Amino acid sequence: MAIEIEVNGKRYPVRYPPNAPLLYVLRDELLLSGTKYGCGEGQCGACTVLIAGAPRRSCQIPVRAAAGKPVTTIEGLEKDGRLHPVQQAFLDAGAFQCAYCTSGMIMSSVGLLQTNANPSQAEVVQYLQGNVCRCGTHPRIVEAVCQAAKMLQGHGR
Amino acid sequence: MSGGTQKFIAEPERYEFSASPIHQFELARRDFFKILGAGIAVFAIAKDAVASQETAPGHRSFHMEDLPKDINAWLHVGEDGTVTGFTGKAEIGQNIRTSLAQTIADELRVPFESVRMLTADTALTPFDMGTFGSRTTPTISPQLRRVSAAARDILVAAAAKEWSVPPEGLVAADAKVTDPASGRSLKYAELARGKTLAQNLPAEDPMTPASQWTIAGRAIPKVDDRAFVTGKHQYTPDLRPDGMLHGKVLRPPSFGATLTSFDDSSAKAMTGVVVVRDGDFVGVAALSAHEAQRALDAIHTQWKEVPQISSKEIFSYLKQNATAKSDDRNRGQKGSVEEGLASAAHRLDATYNVAYIAHAPLEPRAAVAQWTEGKLTVWTGTQRPFANRDELAAVFHVPESSVRVIVPDTGSAYGGKHTSDAAIEAARLARAAGRPVKVVWTREEEFTWAYFRPAGVIEVKSGISGDGRLTAWEFHNYHSGSSGIETPYVVANQRTEYHAVPLILRSGSYRGLAATANHFARETHMDALAGVTKMDPLDFRMKNLANPRMRAVLEAAAKSFGWPRKKTQVGQGFGVACGDEKGSYVATCAEIAVDKKSGAVRVVRLVEAFECGAIVNPDGLRNQVVGAMIQGLGGALFEAIEFENGRITNPQFASYRVPRFRDVPEIEAILMDRKDLPSAGAGETPIMTVAPAIGNAIFDASGVRLNNLPMVPNGLRSA
Numbered sequence: 038m039a040i041e042i043e044v045n046g047k048r049y050p051v052r053y054p055p056n057a058p059l060l061y062v063l064r065d066e067l068l069l070s071g072t073k074y075g076c077g078e079g080q081c082g083a084c085t086v087l088i089a090g091a092p093r094r095s096c097q098i099p100v101r102a103a104a105g106k107p108v109t110t111i112e113g114l115e116k117d118g119r120l121h122p123v124q125q126a127f128l129d130a131g132a133f134q135c136a137y138c139t140s141g142m143i144m145s146s147v148g149l150l151q152t153n154a155n156p157s158q159a160e161v162v163q164y165l166q167g168n169v170c171r172c173g174t175h176p177r178i179v180e181a182v183c184q185a186a187k188m189l190q191g192h193g194r
Numbered sequence: 195m196s197g198g199t200q201k202f203i204a205e206p207e208r209y210e211f212s213a214s215p216i217h218q219f220e221l222a223r224r225d226f227f228k229i230l231g232a233g234i235a236v237f238a239i240a241k242d243a244v245a246s247q248e249t250a251p252g253h254r255s256f257h258m259e260d261l262p263k264d265i266n267a268w269l270h271v272g273e274d275g276t277v278t279g280f281t282g283k284a285e286i287g288q289n290i291r292t293s294l295a296q297t298i299a300d301e302l303r304v305p306f307e308s309v310r311m312l313t314a315d316t317a318l319t320p321f322d323m324g325t326f327g328s329r330t331t332p333t334i335s336p337q338l339r340r341v342s343a344a345a346r347d348i349l350v351a352a353a354a355k356e357w358s359v360p361p362e363g364l365v366a367a368d369a370k371v372t373d374p375a376s377g378r379s380l381k382y383a384e385l386a387r388g389k390t391l392a393q394n395l396p397a398e399d400p401m402t403p404a405s406q407w408t409i410a411g412r413a414i415p416k417v418d419d420r421a422f423v424t425g426k427h428q429y430t431p432d433l434r435p436d437g438m439l440h441g442k443v444l445r446p447p448s449f450g451a452t453l454t455s456f457d458d459s460s461a462k463a464m465t466g467v468v469v470v471r472d473g474d475f476v477g478v479a480a481l482s483a484h485e486a487q488r489a490l491d492a493i494h495t496q497w498k499e500v501p502q503i504s505s506k507e508i509f510s511y512l513k514q515n516a517t518a519k520s521d522d523r524n525r526g527q528k529g530s531v532e533e534g535l536a537s538a539a540h541r542l543d544a545t546y547n548v549a550y551i552a553h554a555p556l557e558p559r560a561a562v563a564q565w566t567e568g569k570l571t572v573w574t575g576t577q578r579p580f581a582n583r584d585e586l587a588a589v590f591h592v593p594e595s596s597v598r599v600i601v602p603d604t605g606s607a608y609g610g611k612h613t614s615d616a617a618i619e620a621a622r623l624a625r626a627a628g629r630p631v632k633v634v635w636t637r638e639e640e641f642t643w644a645y646f647r648p649a650g651v652i653e654v655k656s657g658i659s660g661d662g663r664l665t666a667w668e669f670h671n672y673h674s675g676s677s678g679i680e681t682p683y684v685v686a687n688q689r690t691e692y693h694a695v696p697l698i699l700r701s702g703s704y705r706g707l708a709a710t711a712n713h714f715a716r717e718t719h720m721d722a723l724a725g726v727t728k729m730d731p732l733d734f735r736m737k738n739l740a741n742p743r744m745r746a747v748l749e750a751a752a753k754s755f756g757w758p759r760k761k762t763q764v765g766q767g768f769g770v771a772c773g774d775e776k777g778s779y780v781a782t783c784a785e786i787a788v789d790k791k792s793g794a795v796r797v798v799r800l801v802e803a804f805e806c807g808a809i810v811n812p813d814g815l816r817n818q819v820v821g822a823m824i825q826g827l828g829g830a831l832f833e834a835i836e837f838e839n840g841r842i843t844n845p846q847f848a849s850y851r852v853p854r855f856r857d858v859p860e861i862e863a864i865l866m867d868r869k870d871l872p873s874a875g876a877g878e879t880p881i882m883t884v885a886p887a888i889g890n891a892i893f894d895a896s897g898v899r900l901n902n903l904p905m906v907p908n909g910l911r912s913a
Binding site: 053054057061064065066068069070071072073074075076077078080081083110111112114115120124125127128131133134135136137138139140143161162163165166167168169170171172173174175176177178179 | 286287288289415416419420422423424425426428429432434440482483484554555556557558604605606608634636637813817818820821822823824825846847848852853854855856858861
């Protein structure tokens with residue numbers, strides 16, 4: 038029986054086999070290429086998406102495990118042309134160089150701020166330990182996440 | 195195709211690949227206005243600019259005769275006022291799309307937003323050797339500035355003609371030419387309308403000095419930054435032309451293995467699967483990456499393997515297999531080392547080893563290839579689009595004019611994306627499939643089939659006088675390369691030599707390349723010499739340095755760091771190192787903490803002062819300098835490629851450790867803006883002094899001198 042998944046509020050039937058990694062379904066079947074392949078071993082975080090609100094490595098999740106749960110990708114964060122505060126904070130801090138890790142960094146950070154609205158720097162560092170930025174933009178990324186937390190609290194969200 | 199995927203030629207300097215320039219100026223010029231529409235175009239000739247921008251004597255990394263001597267930058271002012279700068283350089287995260295546009299806007303006197311850069315497309319941009327060697331800012335930036343100045347003059351002349359006034363009194367600013375006498379003005383767009391005027395750059399055209407820059411020199415955010423935080427930017431792996439298949443390549447079990455038996459009957463039976471065997475190349479293309487992998491798994495092969503050496507024996511192997519006499523261009527001599535050693539009050543000799551490391555760019559090597567009527571178009575993340583074009587033409591026996599290579603802004607490279615492997619693979623599969631094919635390497639392929647920063651052995655012999663001055667310096671680098679090999683310290687008697695060794699693992703360019711190895715050895719050794727004389731390591735360096743730019747970065751880093759510092763905690767240590775390369779100067783101070791019980795080493799704080807002449811974009815530069823410091827920390831502490839019998843034994847992020855958030859110390863980057871000096875590149879130099887500063891701090895904390903990179907992959911066990 039064909040699987041159906043819900044991504045960014047839209048439902049999609051899946052033709053790929055149920056054991057195909059969610060990452061490939063997102064990128065190659067749903068054409069949502071903002072989620073990146075970085076390692077395929079769950080070690081770099083470039084493929085991070087939110088499943089039922091929690092950050093997950095989509096290269097490690099068979100698509101069947103995502104069925105019935107809302108999936109959010111980087112493409113789903115912007116609302117009515119307005120960036121999510123985490124996206125805005127990354128822009129403001131210039132928290133990227135090549136930016137290939139950025140989607141995963143932002144999704145992990147959104148996940149963090151959903152469970153910890155006001156993280157300390159140390160908590161951000163700990164939480165993002167599984168996301169690799171090979172360009173060495175770490176200090177700005179931490180700064181951006183802390184800034185986003187302030188923006189979110191300011192918005193009363 | 196046989197041998198195609200193994201195509202690799204090592205060359206002197208030697209890991210910076212070079213290619214003979216093959217120009218297509220006439221073709222490009224003819225098509226220029228067809229592509230861009232009418233307007234004004236200026237073309238820059240490279241030769242004299244290269245000469246004036248060549249790095250200081252003694253820095254032999256680049257040679258005039260290797261550089262292209264023809265057109266290397268174009269500028270177009272369109273009828274709508276849009277300005278387009280053209281360069282064969284690629285944007286790989288180093289932010290040149292922004293910094294070069296700033297330069298043009300600054301010199302042409304137009305708003306930054308009206309300038310776009312067309313980069314790294316062999317059909318549309320001028321020939322370029324490649325984006326490496328920290329060359330974009332020192333060579334292309336002045337060229338674009340010169341074409342911008344010339345275009346401005348043309349626009350002023352056009353306005354003068356329009357108004358029948360002499361051009362001298364007219365003012366170009368804000369994308370228009372104004373006549374202050376009459377108050378009239380004409381927009382650039384109006385002046386360019388209806389023209390198809392192409393002009394070569396006049397020989398001499400004055401450029402705006404850095405002290406008068408208005409748009410260059412500012413912290414302008416990265417161009418298209420919004421596309422990167424929304425996931426909309428399309429890297430090569432995100433491209434998908436109509437009808438595209440996904441390709442995968444079957445890799446041999448070990449380096450140099452040859453195919454002895456092959457059975458693709460079950461793979462071929464799968465729907466929509468194309469299998470290619472060509473010599474030792476085996477690849478498949480299918481409708482999805484998932485199906486391509488299944489097809490690949492269904493192919494049965496056997497390989498003949500050859501025994502190979504392992505990482506455990508690499509350093510003794512390198513030393514034993516050095517070629518008897520090194521190339522003259524890699525050897526330097528002054529005075530008599532023997533006399534210098536004989537007159538020394540103290541002698542110190544040591545050997546330093548540097549492991550192979552991987553670039554591990556987060557975007558793996560990838561390419562999309564499409565054949566149309568015998569012509570090949572390839573999109574690929576490469577630092578050398580023109581060399582890739584030539585390699586593809588050679589491999590597929592088509593003229594270079596039949597190959598177009600386009601580089602989408604790429605997910606980093608660090609010197610790792612010079613070769614055309616993924617492009618060749620995708621093109622081979624696409625030719626067989628008759629459809630476009632995309633090949634994206636897996637992380638394991640990245641760690642195994644790319645190339646590495648070469649390992650090396652460095653031997654140093656040295657002597658100092660009783661009052662702490664260098665009397666003799668002899669420095670031999672085996673295999674890792676010659677960049678940064680010459681000492682910046684004042685020493686009358688010296689010999690430096692680079693000894694080539696035939697390649698063991700496939701090796702190539704890397705951010706900082708051998709300069710990192712050579713600085714590690716030199717600056718560690720200088721620290722040990724300071725210890726011999728019981729001098730403060732900073733004072734000892736200062737005593738032996740004359741170059742004011744080097745002294746300035748050392749002073750700046752030391753001041754901000756608070757050198758000399760008193761230890762306040764057990765296991766605390768402080769270290770310093772300095773260096774110069776490719777026309778820029780760097781000094782790093784490090785504070786580390788050693789946990790005496792576990793031997794764990796933690797970098798607590800890094801302060802780095804960096805000077806690269808006039809700064810074009812301080813925000814982009816800061817990002818790059820801090821990035822180099824963090825990347826350098828990996829090679830300093832724990833990064834190493836391990837191999838055995840032709841296999842990489844740690845080809846995953848789980849086993850090849852790269853710096854992560856918890857490894858990042860408190861970082862301070864001091865950017866010294868020298869508006870009186872030409873801008874040098876900044877991609878590489880800031881990485882060089884991180885390892886020795888940390889190593890010297892470890893010694894300060896523990897008394898243990900670490901002469902091998904990486905220094906503490908398993909902590910400081912002997913502390």
